[in-house]
Amino acid sequence: EAQVTQNPRYLITVTGKKLTVTCSQNMNHEYMSWYRQDPGLGLRQIYYSMNVEVTDKGDVPEGYKVSRKEKRNFPLILESPSPNQTSLYFCASSHWQRTNTEAFFGQGTRLTVV
Amino acid sequence: AQSVSQHNHHVILSEAASLELGCNYSYGGTVNLFWYVQYPGQHLQLLLKYFSGDPLVKGIKGFEAEFIKSKFSFNLRKPSVQWSDTAEYFCAVNAPNRDDKIIFGKGTRLHILP
Numbered sequence: 158e159a160q161v162t163q164n165p166r167y168l169i170t171v172t173g174k175k176l177t178v179t180c181s182q183n184m185n186h187e188y189m190s191w192y193r194q195d196p197g198l199g200l201r202q203i204y205y206s207m208n209v210e211v212t213d214k215g216d217v218p219e220g221y222k223v224s225r226k227e228k229r230n231f232p233l234i235l236e237s238p239s240p241n242q243t244s245l246y247f248c249a250s251s252h253w254q255r256t257n258t259e260a261f262f263g264q265g266t267r268l269t270v271v
Numbered sequence: 272a273q274s275v276s277q278h279n280h281h282v283i284l285s286e287a288a289s290l291e292l293g294c295n296y297s298y299g300g301t302v303n304l305f306w307y308v309q310y311p312g313q314h315l316q317l318l319l320k321y322f323s324g325d326p327l328v329k330g331i332k333g334f335e336a337e338f339i340k341s342k343f344s345f346n347l348r349k350p351s352v353q354w355s356d357t358a359e360y361f362c363a364v365n366a367p368n369r370d371d372k373i374i375f376g377k378g379t380r381l382h383i384l385p
Contacts, residue, residue, distance in 0.1 A: 198377065199375060199378045200361065251373065259303075259305060259320055260305075260307075260373050261317075
């Protein structure tokens with residue numbers, strides 16, 4: 158089954174404690190990205206990757222890091238989380254530069270930073 | 272840069288009412304257009320998509336959308352909504368011959384009264 162898998166689904170952490178949210182896709186997609194969803198602000202892109210070892214900043218990259226060492230995985234790293242990073246996070250993947258492509262989303266990770 | 276505008280942030284309708292959610296995008300070249308739905312507590316799922324051909328696109332659950340190139344619009348419609356349509360709806364666009372990023376609108380929260 159084609160899917161994007163995020164872990165964990167729920168996470169409560171304390172300010173400053175490094176954390177990683179994993180994202181994995183099994184569709185051989187080149188393009189992967191991370192979004193955060195906040196009430197009234199919709200989906201805002203944090204980082205994206207067009208292929209292995211190619212990453213770029215989205216609209217709200219501050220406080221986040223990513224890596225793309227393998228095509229299937231795109232972890233999101235918060236080196237020193239702060240309360241304003243409390244949000245719902247989604248990972249998405251799609252093919253890159255193909256005419257007929259759509260984004261597939263993971264189940265989401267609800268992060269609370271206290 | 273491309274952008275997507277969804278005109279209605281919050282829509283409340285009674286069951287059996289007709290629905291139209293507006294979406295406009297800003298890019299003048301070739302585009303792919305999408306509507307995603309997010310049911311309460313769930314991740315985003317594709318409702319329908321337009322790549323080329325017939326500008327009237329039919330999706331799942333009785334939804335349809337019409338691509339009007341001259342108006343840069345891709346409005347979502349449903350003739351008779353159900354309580355189970357309560358969700359948040361996101362319009363999205365990507366330009367496959369350009370940077371190929373998928374850009375999302377801020378979303379429209381639809382609430383159907385039983």
